Amino acid sequence: MNGFPWNAFALNLAWSAAAVLTVMLLTFALAVRAGLHRIVDIAWGVGFTAVAVVSCAASAGQGDPLRRLLVTVATALWGMRLAVHIARRGRGHGEDPRYEAMLAKAPGSRNTYALRMVYLLQGALVWLVSLPVQAAQYISGPPSFLVQAGGVLWAVGFGFEAVGDAQLARFRADPANRGRIMDQGLWSWTRHPNYFGDFCVWWGLFLLACDAPQAAAVSVVSPLVMSLLLIRGSGKRLLERHMANRPGYAEYMARTSGFFPRPARRRTAGRGLR
Numbered sequence: 384m385n386g387f388p389w390n391a392f393a394l395n396l397a398w399s400a401a402a403v404l405t406v407m408l409l410t411f412a413l414a415v416r417a418g419l420h421r422i423v424d425i426a427w428g429v430g431f432t433a434v435a436v437v438s439c440a441a442s443a444g445q446g447d448p449l450r451r452l453l454v455t456v457a458t459a460l461w462g463m464r465l466a467v468h469i470a471r472r473g474r475g476h477g478e479d480p481r482y483e484a485m486l487a488k489a490p491g492s493r494n495t496y497a498l499r500m501v502y503l504l505q506g507a508l509v510w511l512v513s514l515p516v517q518a519a520q521y522i523s524g525p526p527s528f529l530v531q532a533g534g535v536l537w538a539v540g541f542g543f544e545a546v547g548d549a550q551l552a553r554f555r556a557d558p559a560n561r562g563r564i565m566d567q568g569l570w571s572w573t574r575h576p577n578y579f580g581d582f583c584v585w586w587g588l589f590l591l592a593c594d595a596p597q598a599a600a601v602s603v604v605s606p607l608v609m610s611l612l613l614i615r616g617s618g619k620r621l622l623e624r625h626m627a628n629r630p631g632y633a634e635y636m637a638r639t640s641g642f643f644p645r646p647a648r649r650r651t652a653g654r655g656l657r
Contacts, residue, residue, distance in 0.1 A: 540583025
C-alpha cells in the first residue's frame with residue numbers, strides 16, 4: 384500500500400506524546416499528594432486509552448473509519464479495564480514494595496527521582512508501545528484478513544487477562560485459600576494468564592496496523608518491546624523471582640507452563656501461598 388501520510392502521522396506522534404505526558408504529570412501530582420507512587424500503575428492503562436482517543440481525533444478524515452474505530456475501542460477497552468482492575472486491587476494498601484525499594488535508594492528528592500525514573504519512563508514506554516495504535520489510524524483502504532486475525536487475537540488476549548484477573552481476585556478473597564497457590568482455572572494452564580493475555584492483545588493490535596507495510600515496519604517494535612517486558616523484564620521474571628521461595632511454588636512451576644497455555648502436568652502434593 385502506497386501513500387502512507389507520514390506528515391500527518393508525525394504530527395500524531397507529537398499529539399500522543401503530549402497526551403501521555405499530561406496523564407503522567409497529573410498522576411504524579413495525585414501520587415505526591417496521596418504519598419503513594421503505586422498510583423502510577425493505574426496510569427499505564429489510562430495512558431494507552433488517551434493515546435487511542437487522541438489519535439482517533441487527530442486522524443479524522445484520514446484512514447479507514449472501521450479500522451480507526453476498531454483500534455480505538457479495542458485499546459480503550461483494554462486500557463480502562465486494566466486501570467480499574469489495578470485501582471480496585473490496590474485500594475486500602477500502602478506503597479508498592481517495588482517502588483518503596485526503588486525510592487529508598489533515590490539520590491536526593493524521592494519525588495523527583497520517582498518522576499524521572501518511574502513516571503516519565505513509563506510514559507515513554509506507553510508512547511513507544513502504542514505505535515501500532517497510532518499508525519493504524521492512518522491506513523486507508525478496507526481492512527484485510529490481517530485485521531480480522533488481529534481482532535481474534537486481541538479478543539483471546541483480553542479474555543485471558545480479564546478472566547485470569549477475576550479468578551485470582553476471587554481466590555484471594557476466600558479466607559480458605561490463605562497460604563495456598565492459585566492453580567485453578569486458567570492458572571492451571573499457565574502461571575501468567577494475565578501476562579499471556581497482554582502478549583496476545585499487543586500482537587493483535589499490531590496486526591491491525593499491518594495492512595500498510597510502512598505502518599507495520601514502524602510499529603513492529605511495539606509487540607517486541609511488550610513481549611520483552613512481559614517475559615524477560617518487569618513481568619514474568621520479576622514476579623517469579625519474588626515468588627521463588629514461597630512454599631509450594633516450585634511444584635507449581637514444575638507442573639504448569641511458564642507462559643504459553645497448555646494442560647498441566649500431573650499434580651504433586653503440597654500447596655503454598657500466592
